[in-house]
Amino acid sequence: xxxxxxxxxxxxxxxxxxxxxxxxxxxxxxxxxxxxxxxxxxxxxxxxxxxxxxxxxxxxxxxxxxxxxxxxxxxxxxxxxxxxxxxxxxxxxxxxxxxxxxxxxxxxxxxxxxxxxxxxxxxxxxxxxxxxxx
Amino acid sequence: xxxxxxxxxxxxxxxxxxxxxxxxxxxxxxxxxxxxxxxxxxxxxxxxxxxxxxxxxxxxxxxxxxxxxxxxxxxxxxxxxxxxxxxxxxxxxxxxxxxxxxxxxxxxxxxxxxxxxxxxxxxxxxxxxxxxxxxxxxxxxxxxxxxxxxxxxxxxxxxxxxxxxxxxxxxxxxxxxxxxxxxxxxxxxxxxxxxxxxxxxxxxxxxxxxxxxxxxxxxxxxxxxxxxxxxxxxxxxxxxxxxxxxxxxxxxxxxxxxxxxxxxxxxxxxxxxxxxxxxxxxxxxxxxxxxxxxxxxxxxxxxxxxxxxxxxxxxxxxxxxxxxxxxxxxxxxxxxxxxxxxxxxxxxxxxxxxxxxxxxxxxxxxxxxxxxxxxxxxxxxxxxxxxxxxxxxxxxx
Numbered sequence: 373x374x375x376x377x378x379x380x381x382x383x384x385x386x387x388x389x390x391x392x393x394x395x396x397x398x399x400x401x402x403x404x405x406x407x408x409x410x411x412x413x414x415x416x417x418x419x420x421x422x423x424x425x426x427x428x429x430x431x432x433x434x435x436x437x438x439x440x441x442x443x444x445x446x447x448x449x450x451x452x453x454x455x456x457x458x459x460x461x462x463x464x465x466x467x468x469x470x471x472x473x474x475x476x477x478x479x480x481x482x483x484x485x486x487x488x489x490x491x492x493x494x495x496x497x498x499x500x501x502x503x504x505x506x
Numbered sequence: 507x508x509x510x511x512x513x514x515x516x517x518x519x520x521x522x523x524x525x526x527x528x529x530x531x532x533x534x535x536x537x538x539x540x541x542x543x544x545x546x547x548x549x550x551x552x553x554x555x556x557x558x559x560x561x562x563x564x565x566x567x568x569x570x571x572x573x574x575x576x577x578x579x580x581x582x583x584x585x586x587x588x589x590x591x592x593x594x595x596x597x598x599x600x601x602x603x604x605x606x607x608x609x610x611x612x613x614x615x616x617x618x619x620x621x622x623x624x625x626x627x628x629x630x631x632x633x634x635x636x637x638x639x640x641x642x643x644x645x646x647x648x649x650x651x652x653x654x655x656x657x658x659x660x661x662x663x664x665x666x667x668x669x670x671x672x673x674x675x676x677x678x679x680x681x682x683x684x685x686x687x688x689x690x691x692x693x694x695x696x697x698x699x700x701x702x703x704x705x706x707x708x709x710x711x712x713x714x715x716x717x718x719x720x721x722x723x724x725x726x727x728x729x730x731x732x733x734x735x736x737x738x739x740x741x742x743x744x745x746x747x748x749x750x751x752x753x754x755x756x757x758x759x760x761x762x763x764x765x766x767x768x769x770x771x772x773x774x775x776x777x778x779x780x781x782x783x784x785x786x787x788x789x790x791x792x793x794x795x796x797x798x799x800x801x802x803x804x805x806x807x808x809x810x811x812x813x814x815x816x817x818x819x820x821x822x823x824x825x826x827x828x829x830x831x832x833x834x835x836x837x838x839x840x841x842x843x844x845x846x847x848x849x850x851x852x853x854x855x856x857x858x859x860x861x862x863x864x865x866x867x868x869x870x871x872x873x874x875x876x877x878x879x880x881x882x883x884x885x886x887x888x889x890x891x892x893x894x895x896x897x898x899x900x901x902x903x
Contacts (some may be wrong), residue, residue, distance in 0.1 A: 382628045382629075382632065384629055384632050387608065387674065389654050389661075389674070389675055390654070390655055390656065391656075391657070391805060392656055392657060392675075392803065393656075393674065393675055393676060393689070393804065402657070428820060429814060429820050429822075430820070431811075431814070431819060435819060435820045436814055436818045438818075438820075438821075439707075439814075439817065439818025439819060439820075439821075440818055442821075443707070443817070443818070445713060446605070446606050446609040446610065446612050446613075446711075447610070447708060447711075448609065450821070453607075454736065454822070455821045456825060457819060457822055458820055458821045458823055471719075473758055481660070486666065487825060489623065489626070489629070489822070490622045490623040490825040491581060491825055492622065492625075494673065495626075495628075495629070499608060504565075
């Protein structure tokens with residue numbers, strides 16, 4: 373029996389601009405994923421991502437201090453220090469990898485880190501899963 | 507034994523040009539190319555992709571030249587006299603300001619302004635499918651717009667035909683750099699780059715520090731000439747002994763001081779009201795436009811908050827990933843049983859940046875290519891291994 377894993381389709385979760393230019397993704401469940409994954413599970417993933425991006429872009433005392441310090445050192449401090457945003461992006465990359473390993477890959481789906489698409493979309497690749505039809 | 511064939515990737519998703527197929531054989535010995543080497547915009551990259559400049563670098567060398575020459579003349583002619591008559595801090599302050607100006611200028615010029623990578627072919631196709639195109643394909647469809655609500659304000663998102671995507675709010679396409687830039691302010695020929703989300707704060711600190719520097723030099727020069735004329739010489743004689751005897755010098759000084767001060771004032775107003783030059787010029791949020799009441803939906807309605815957000819807010823990273831390597835699949839013989847023929851080449855994306863995780867993060871994605879470049883979807887190594895393992899497990903049972 374031939375086992376193939378072709379890419380059936382790709383779903384793109386677009387950005388949600390209702391609260392401004394902050395990086396948030398729509399939690400609307402796409403119809404192509406209906407028989408692949410739980411709606412709850414999907415929404416939980418997207419909400420977790422949204423929360424992490426909100427944390428990265430949070431306007432708090434930490435980001436202001438970082439900004440002022442950078443300005444005073446003529447922005448040379450970023451050559452040796454990682455910004456708060458970058459730290460959170462690493463956390464997001466780890467989270468996506470974890471979600472892929474535990475939840476999405478067993479169902480023949482694959483999440484792409486939005487940073488690779490310019491933070492515009494969350495790309496979900498749907499693989500044709502023949503093993504389930506045996 | 508079951509013949510486990512190589513998992514075919516959907517050929518619809520792959521379009522390999524003859525050039526890349528040809529290069530396949532040659533590429534084994536060569537090092538993989540980085541994304542910046544195949545970047546579709548009109549940009550120049552230095553230091554292996556770490557520094558970015560617009561191809562139209564404009565008059566950046568002239569800007570540097572003017573700053574260096576002016577400061578050089580100041581340190582050569584005015585400082586010795588003023589140090590003797592006033593204080594040693596004059597050249598010190600001048601030196602600090604000069605260093606700040608140069609660093610800000612270089613940061614503005616060589617930082618990615620917030621370029622958005624172009625849509626992958628799959629994404630572009632998906633967007634096209636969503637748009638209702640009932641017309642024939644022989645003519646260009648009307649400009650596509652999408653309306654969204656931001657803070658109860660209707661904002662129109664335009665479709666970018668070059669980048670094949672709907673532009674996020676406040677994003678504009680720069681025709682000189684051929685890129686969509688987030689929070690696009692303007693393309694500045696003096697710094698040779700666009701001014702956008704990521705380098706606006708550098709640009710602002712550049713013009714503010716330059717205003718201080720020019721005002722400081724101007725003040726010192728006036729003081730110098732005044733002191734000289736008080737020493738018994740007339741004012742005219744004092745002027746003739748300084749570089750101000752060259753009328754060109756005076757003209758440049760006069761115009762540059764007023765334009766820089768004016769520009770600083772204008773940008774201070776923009777920062778305080780959270781606007782971009784682009785929006786201000788187009789009058790996007792002017793309340794006098796027709797009968798519509800349109801307010802800036804991005805403002806925080808507080809000058810201090812607007813300033814803090816624009817200048818000291820979190821620094822978003824570059825989204826272009828230009829340091830990533832584009833690798834050809836012939837380097838990875840990870841397919842099923844030996845003897846199965848290798849199929850059409852595919853392009854794999856492997857993140858080669860140093861990551862804190864112990865294993866490479868799954869970077870699946872297409873290279874951001876346009877029609878002239880090979881476009882391919884990719885499978886992560888791990889995923890392919892997993893699928894292959896599944897295939898073997900099912901085959902043997």
